[in-house]
Each structure stands twice: as structure tokens, then as C-alpha cells.
């Protein structure tokens with residue numbers, strides 16, 4: 361086992377809430393009466409529906425087609441009838457459209473693609489096309505289509521594939537349980553993508569707080585070209601640029617992509633989905649989700665179908681112990697606060713958090729005392745205090761010059777700020793304004 365590696369900056373919260381669920385084995389959710397498959401869950405263009413109200417669908421059937429290269433197909437999570445296409449609360453905010461499928465209770469459907477047990481005999485182009493057709497996206501965050509991240513642009517040379525098993529966000533343990541209970545899928549998916557990219561350097565980065573997952577991955581990877589790299593428990597270890605630095609010592613240039621450091625990064629969940637798509641011939645219709653927080657009666661990890669309303673997931677976890685002060689999809693640092701329990705889960709929903717009112721208090725901010733803590737923790741080596749002052753003074757030009765566009769919105773600076781400055785809100789505002797001007 362190689363020595364533990366890390367990046368510069370960052371921090372670790374005093375309490376990370378992982379012990380609520382890190383030993384909870386994955387529980388498969390029973391079939392629901394209705395699923396709401398949202399049409400805006402990938403980072404690119406929303407897919408176009410190819411079914412209409414009244415259509416009968418089978419499990420795994422294509423229900424919405426990718427609209428262009430940076431977009432991903434969507435498939436039916438079960439068999440039944442399309443009730444219609446309606447507006448629902450979006451997992452990443454606002455209102456989005458969703459295909460509503462009323463289950464027929466049979467869950468009928470066969471794998472739409474051939475099972476490739478001898479995937480090693482397939483070409484890189486064939487494997488890439490299978491990943492595209494299976495609608496696989498980055499399952500750890502932005503839901504960027506995996507086939508796009510795996511298509512190396514002309515002129516770029518990639519020699520390393522990194523599988524992101526860091527799961528550094530507090531409370532989340534979905535990837536932890538995936539790697540501990542389904543290590544073979546993660547290793548096979550990694551090997552498939554390694555073959556596709558024609559790289560032999562395939563590394564799974566895992567934070568050092570998941571010993572059972574590390575042991576399972578070590579065992580499953582024995583005799584393969586995939587190796588496990590231990591990472592320090594430090595937030596945001598799983599941010600792409602920080603992970604690349606920790607694993608390879610290479611820096612992605614400002615404004616650059618992992619390709620610029622010779623790397624491709626894929627989430628552990630996406631790797632498992634690639635294994636399913638190639639070996640079993642099935643598209644991505646379900647994922648593991650951590651349902652946790654102090655307001656949940658029985659926190660746990662659940663295998664949920666895409667389109668499951670949050671209210672159903674909370675019922676599986678025993679309901680609530682008190683009226684939550686905050687509902688978040690994702691982790692508490694980078695997740696999206698929600699107003700409604702009707703919001704459905706998407707391919708990138710790693711967690712459902714219900715925090716009690718005392719954990720969701722709104723603190724008033726006070727003036728900056730120039731303590732420099734935000735500068736110490738910023739993993740992008742930015743000056744959050746100065747950026748915030750520029751933005752508050754309306755000087756977006758100065759914020760741009762000081763690289764606000766490189767901000768990951770990781771929230772580490774806001775977490776340590778004793779004056780509780782609204783740093784991330786200001787950076788999001790400035791980035792949005794600057795994008796509009798472009």
C-alpha cells in the first residue's frame with residue numbers, strides 16, 4: 361500500500377456525520393407506484409422525451425434522447441404507462457419537466473444491449489458508444505455525461521484514469537458502501553474505461569476513513585492493472601483538480617481540464633454503471649443514495665430508482681424524528697437546499713439530508729476581521745476575503761482578475777470564517793454575472 365496522499369489547503373469539519381450511515385449496508389427499495397424522471401438532470405442540454413401520455417413502456421426502455429453531444433439518454437426505471445410530462449421541483453433548484461411513469465407492478469423489461477462478457481475484445485469506440493447509449497453521467501456531482509469526459513480531444517494525451525472514491529462530503533456514504541459491497545463492479549468499470557482510453561495507469565483514490573471499502577477494492581483488484589491510492593481525510597479531496605494533484609502530483613492549469621494534466625476522472629458510481637452497461641447490457645436506472653441527518657429516524661443507504669420522490673426515500677428511512685430545518689440533495693457543503701419533499705432523485709443525487717432546525721440556523725454576518733483563515737483553506741489558492749470585498753463593491757472586473765471563475769464553490773472558506781461572511785453566495789453571484797457578460 362502506497363503512502364497516504366493529499367492536496368494543499370482544505371479542512372476537515374469537526375463533525376462529519378458519516379458514522380450515522382457508514383456501516384449501513386445497501387437496502388434495495390421496493391417498487392413504487394410512480395416515478396418522476398426529470399428531463400434536466402445532466403450538465404448539458406436536457407434530453408428530448410420520445411414517449412407521450414398513454415404510451416406503454418418496459419423497464420430500461422429509452423424515454424428521452426440526448427439532445428446533442430453534451431447530453432445523456434434517459435431510460436424507464438420500471439414497466440408501466442406514461443401518465444404525462446409534468447413540471448416538478450428540480451433536484452438542482454427551480455422547476456423542471458419530468459416523465460411520469462405509473463408502474464404496472466410487473467417490473468418487466470430485458471436488457472436492451474448485448475452482454476459483453478469478453479469486453480476486452482471490443483474496440484475503444486464500441487465501449488464509448490455503449491457508455492453513451494447507457495446514459496451514464498458523473499454520479500458524484502454535476503452529472504456531466506461520461507462519454508464526453510472519456511472522449512479525449514485531438515492533440516491531448518491522456519496516460520492516467522482516476523476513479524474518484526474520495527467521497528469527502530460530510531454525511532455521504534453512498535460511494536463508501538458501493539465500494540465495500542460491489543467492489544468488483546467498480547474495478548471492472550475502471551478496467552473498461554482504462555481499455556477505452558488505452559491507459560495502463562488506473563488508480564482509485566479513496567479517503568482513509570473507509571477501511572472496509574479499501575480492503576474490498578484491494579481484493580477485487582488483485583491481478584488487474586487497477587490500484588488503490590489512500591487519500592488523507594480532507595475536504596474537498598474529491599474535487600477533480602485536488603484529486604488529480606493528490607494522486608499524480610500534477611496541476612491542472614487555471615481554466616483547464618483534466619485532459620491538460622494527462623488525466624480523466626470518473627466517479628466510483630459511474631464506474632459501477634459502466635460495468636453494468638457492458639457486462640449486463642443495462643442502462644443507468646438506479647443508484648445508491650445516503651438518506652441521513654439528525655432529523656431522520658433510521659438513516660441508511662438505499663438503492664433507489666431514478667425518479668423516486670424524496671418523500672418515498674424518507675419513508676424508507678423510517679420517516680422523521682422532528683420537523684427538519686433543512687432538506688438538502690447532495691452533501692451539506694455543495695448540495696442543493698430543497699423546498700419540497702416531492703423533488704425526485706436524479707442520476708447525480710448522492711444523498712438526501714434532513715438537518716434539524718438547530719443545525720440550519722441562519723447566522724448574521726459581521727465585517728471581515730482579516731484573520732486569513734479563508735486564504736489558508738482555499739484549495740484553489742484564491743483570496744476569498746479580497747474576492748468578497750471586490751464583489752460587494754461591485755468590482756466584478758477585479759474579481760475576474762483575481763480568478764473568481766476558478767472557485768469550486770466548495771464552501772471551505774465560508775465554513776472556517778469566524779465572521780460568517782456570505783462568501784460562496786457572493787462568488788456564485790459574481791460568476792453568474794460574469795458568465796452573462798460573456
Ligand code: SF4
Pocket residue numbers: 737738739740741742744766767768769770771772773774783784787
Ligand atoms: S468556495 Fe471557492 S474561494 Fe472558497 S475555499 Fe472553495 S474554492 Fe476557495
Ligand code: SF4
Pocket residue numbers: 727728729730731732733734735744745773776777778779780781
Ligand atoms: S475568514 Fe472571514 S473574517 Fe477571516 S479573512 Fe476570511 S473573510 Fe475575513
